[in-house]
Amino acid sequence: MGQIKAAITAVAGYVPDNIVSNKDLEQMVDTNDEWIVSRTGIKNRHIEKDPTKATSDMAVEAVNELLKKRGIGPEEIDMIVVGTVTADYPFPDTANLIAAKIGATNAFGFDINAACSGFIYSITTAAKFIETGTYKKILVVGADKMSSIINYEDRATCIIFGDGAGVVLLEPDNQGFGIEDTVLGGDGSGVEFLRMKAGGSLHPASAETVANKEHFVFQEGRVVFKAAIKGMSECIKEVMEKNNLSTEDVDFMIPHQANKRIIYGVADQLDFPHDKVLVNIEEYGNTTAATIPLCLRDFENKFKKGDRIILAAFGGGFTWGSVMLKWAY
């Protein structure tokens, strides 16, 4: 028997039906399709229109699809970890709401707030509970209803973000498949360039914070752009060097989908052939913690058992990280 690794054994995802195209945004802010496509690669984003639906509801859609695909019941789930910055409430956490809604009566869970790196932080954390033999079935969710914190009068941010949820199931594997290594990093000085200014304990919600539109994403795009290319390239390089891998040893790279120019900038820094880099940003925009599991869902049919895949993200915090794994099915 080999060492226990945490393997992804199923993936699923959900995006709302309602599509907001670049043309739609042209009616809302001073922008145009040509600018958005050439600067970001985004054509559409899916936005939840129903005000009664929150992040947990999108996650529940994804999780229920996953349980059906894997042929297991909710009571078999031991633990749920949710990467999100758009929890339904400041507390309790979204993981507990999801557990209650799907009937995962034997599970506990918690949220991880690492912005666009939320899924990478979450899967790394969850993997440790599998590797130690503590739990057998863990749901790792990346979900964000970004439309709930986006100012649709701000052209610098509203064109980028979309809503969505993705989920993977982690189970133990002792045949050499699953997560082989991870790298996580952070730098809190990045708060200056990407944050939601109010609604936390520093600036609780008040008439003034609402009037100042401080409950929305604030971003200095150019700074984040450069930091994202550097941060993602370095953590991918680190995980490859630690394991003596070259790009030839890697079948696919799945970067966080924030901007097509960031994605291919990272690929070019590392001499990664573009056909190994999986991209679906055109259709969803940046769904924050959901981008990587949605990519796994969309490209699942491309993967063969034993394929080596590197996942990587960079986001608010700043936070970043990479995960190297062998596909298990």
Ligand code: UT7
């Ligand atoms: O998920 C992790 C966190 N987020 C990211 O990784 C995002 C990182 N940043 C970016 O992707 C890019 O910086 C943006 C897409 C946000 C912006 O692209 P950019 O190429 O960095 O544009 P910029 O901010 O340098 O702006 C260039 C020009 C400006 O006009 P001037 O000053 O040159 O006259 C902007 O006012 O483009 C203008 N502009 C727009 N024009 C049309 C900014 N937004 C828009 C817009 N439509 N939506």
